[in-house]
Amino acid sequence: MPDYLSVAEKHEFERVLNERYEQLRDxxxxxxxxxxxxxxxxxxxxxxxxxxxxVADLIMDLNLQQxxxxxxxxxxxxxALGRLSNGTYGICTECGAEIGxxxxxxxxxxxxxxxxxALLEQQSxxxxxxxxx
Numbered sequence: 001m002p003d004y005l006s007v008a009e010k011h012e013f014e015r016v017l018n019e020r021y022e023q024l025r026d027x028x029x030x031x032x033x034x035x036x037x038x039x040x041x042x043x044x045x046x047x048x049x050x051x052x053x054x055v056a057d058l059i060m061d062l063n064l065q066q067x068x069x070x071x072x073x074x075x076x077x078x079x080a081l082g083r084l085s086n087g088t089y090g091i092c093t094e095c096g097a098e099i100g101x102x103x104x105x106x107x108x109x110x111x112x113x114x115x116x117x118a119l120l121e122q123q124s125x126x127x128x129x130x131x132x133x
Contacts, residue, residue: 004098005090014084016108021077028070031063076109092116 005013083089090099094116103110112120 005101009101010084010089013089013104013108014081017077017081017084020108021074021081024070024074024077028067028074031067031070034063073109079111080109094120 080089083091090101090104091097092099092113093111095113097113097115099110099113103114110117
């Protein structure tokens with residue numbers, strides 16, 4: 001584990017990550033329950049015209065998208081907890097530099113330092129191509 005993180009900071013990040021993990025699990029369960037309710041309503045014949053059916057389909061699509069986002073964040077949170085456990089939390093996966101504590105507080109699942117994240121975002125904005133001279 002990086003020496004720049006104090007024991008108190010390590011515990012802080014572990015607590016924050018575990019709390020977020022539990023929140024996400026609750027949100028997934030809630031979303032699944034709502035999705036089941038919508039499916040049951042459709043099966044019971046509550047959707048009577050194409051307009052209502054279209055709205056019901058849109059709601060289902062939004063619920064599925066939300067579930068996908070929750071799943072991605074759960075995976076990122078689990079990975080961050082793994083890095084905390086194996087001593088690599090707070091180390092940039094691109095350059096090996098320390099990820100600043102301020103960045104980790106803002107994004108506890110961060111895997112890149114600010115510089116490497118900015119470079120990645122710039123490359124994505126440029127269409128994924130690396131500039132050449």
